[in-house]
Amino acid sequence: MGSMTVANAPTWCTGDVERRAWAVGAEVAAVFADEVDRDARFPVEGVDALRSAGLLAAMVPTELGGEGASLASIAGATRALAAHCSATALVMAMHQIEIWYLILHGHTPGLQGLLRSVATDGVLIANANSEVGLGGEVGRSFCAVERTGDGRFHLEKDVLAVSYGANADALLLTARRDPEAAEGEQVMVGCRPGTFRLDQTTDWNTTGLRGTCSASFKATVDEDEEMIFPTPWGTIGAQCIGATTILLNSVWLGIAEAAATRAHAYVRADARRKIGTTPASAPLLAEVSVTLGEARAIMASTIAAYEAAVGTEDLESASLLLAVRNLKLSVTTLAIEIVSKASLICGLAGYKRDSPYSMDRNLRDVLGGPLMANNSRAAGENAQLLLAMKAI
Ligand SMILES: Cc1cc2nc3c(=O)[nH]c(=O)nc-3n(C[C@H](O)[C@H](O)[C@H](O)COP(=O)(O)OP(=O)(O)OC[C@H]3O[C@@H](n4cnc5c(N)ncnc54)[C@H](O)[C@@H]3O)c2cc1C
Structure with missing residues (x-):
């Protein structure tokens, strides 16, 4: 390369x-x-x-x-x-x-x-935390790890969505720690190549994000007990939600940046055609740059806050959790606004699928942000969290 x-x-x-x-x-x-x-x-x-x-x-x-x-x-x-x-x-x-x-x-x-x-x-490692019947609720599992007595375990799970499941070499997934455990008593397990099967149970024919191939699968795992994470999933999830959110939202930010870049090129080309006049869409581009600045800034500040907290007790602090969920609620919304306005700027050239200014994929893909996982859930969790926090 x-x-x-x-x-x-x-x-x-x-x-x-x-x-x-x-x-x-x-x-x-x-x-x-x-x-x-x-x-x-x-x-x-x-x-x-x-x-x-x-x-x-x-x-x-x-x-x-x-x-x-x-x-x-x-x-x-x-x-x-x-x-x-x-x-x-x-x-x-x-x-x-x-x-x-x-x-x-x-x-x-x-x-x-x-x-x-x-x-x-x-x-290449995929994830199978979501479970059929639980929607985006990853703090509970129906499936359970069954120890087979010889240092190994068996696990079967109906997974709601496994992105690139058919192409993954390895898998991480959550389950109850044993068949007697409550739904919230979860562990995370790793599955090395050759230790699991994924049988696809649905298609993946979506509006956008079509190439992630995030169909439902029945997962069947037979692995060594040493592939069970020693820390409970509750702690892992709480400590890693920052990285998860930062990485996923980097996708929405990148999609929005590409749309803004195309709109910028469109306005500059328009200006070159009509030397001496400001293109009519230039003020809308200025608005896009404000929104893009906001999205970039909240990304940068959340990355800095999360990286600073790694290795300290702040990693599970309420204020960091609030900030991380706000990153998602903010960037997914701002990205849609940026792509919509960029599309408006490029007009028909942006609406066409075969034009160099096409916003087709950007528009369809960016709509996946708020539902992967659902923004209403993140907002609801922050509403609960704020009730317990003394300062906002
Ligand atoms: C592109 C894509 C890739 C994915 N890849 C994977 C993957 O690789 N591995 C994996 O395990 N999962 C994956 N998922 C699944 C994802 O993690 C979520 O489990 C899934 O998006 C939840 O879908 P849902 O909308 O059915 O459920 P929910 O998030 O439960 O939402 C269902 C409905 O309930 C509402 N709702 C939920 N909670 C609240 C609340 N607190 N307040 C108000 N309303 C609420 C929502 O608004 C929505 O209308 C992927 C999803 C997408 C879209």
């Missing part, structure tokens, strides 16, 4: 990891993005290019064969990819979320081995 150009990379894209991601996005993922969207298929070319560029393993600690890249760099890389192909960017985001769970809490030899295999074998 070293020979790839980083032409047209945005000014914020300065780090090595971010620039490599931009190159993968511009030179590979963008080429197949329309086809991936049309056919609702896995973005195999983009993901292979990420693997070849060392980006799937970039955040894996150096002692396990990775580059030890920061969460901020990986968020930037995700945002860079999203400008070109939402599916490739979301695969990057979700795989890195699994890496983050393993970095913070994968403290068994088996789980460390899984993390190492991302660097040595290019293993």
Whole structure:
């Protein structure tokens, strides 16, 4: 990937990891993005290019064969990819979320081995936390880990959605810690290649985000007990929600930035055609730049707050949790506003699917942000949290 150009990379894209991601996005993922969207298929070319560029393993600690890249760099890389192909960017985001769970809490030899295999074998990890019948509620599970008495366990789960489930090499998922446990007494388990089956039970034919291929699956797992995370899922989830939110929202921000960039180009082209006059849509572009500034600022401040809290007791503080959910509520809303206004600026040229100013994928993809997972749920949880907080 070293020979790839980083032409047209945005000014914020300065780090090595971010620039490599931009190159993968511009030179590979963008080429197949329309086809991936049309056919609702896995973005195999983009993901292979990420693997070849060392980006799937970039955040894996150096002692396990990775580059030890920061969460901020990986968020930037995700945002860079999203400008070109939402599916490739979301695969990057979700795989890195699994890496983050393993970095913070994968403290068994088996789980460390899984993390190492991302660097040595290019293993792609998916997530199967959601369960049929529970919607977006990941704090409960129906399914349970069944220990078989020989240091191994068996687990069956009806998963609501597993993005790129049919293409994943490994899997992380939640379950009750044993068949007698209450629904909220959950563990997270890791499944190495060859230890699980995913049988697809639904199609994935959506308005946008079509290339994530997030169908429902029946998961069947037979693994070693050392693949059960030693820390309860409640703690893992609370400590990792910041990284999850930062990475997913980097996708929505990247989609919005791409739309704003196209609208900017449209207005500048218009200005060149009518030298001496300000294009009629220029004030709307100025509005877009305000909103984009807001989205970029809340992303930057939340990344800084979360990274500063890692390794301290602040990682589970109410104020950080509030800020993290606000990042989602804010960026998903602002991104839709930015893409809608960018579409208005480009007018018919933006509405056409075959124009260089087309907003087709941006518009459809960005609408997935508020329901992955649902904003009403995040708002409801923050409403509860604020009742208990003494300061806002
Ligand atoms: C593109 C995409 C990829 C995904 N990939 C994965 C994956 O890889 N792995 C995985 O496990 N899951 C994945 N999911 C599933 C995701 O994590 C959620 O489980 C799923 O989006 C929840 O869907 P839902 O709308 O049916 O449920 P809910 O979020 O439960 O929402 C259902 C309805 O209830 C309402 N609602 C819920 N809670 C509240 C509340 N507190 N207050 C008010 N209203 C409320 C919502 O507004 C909504 O109308 C993916 C989802 C999407 C869209």
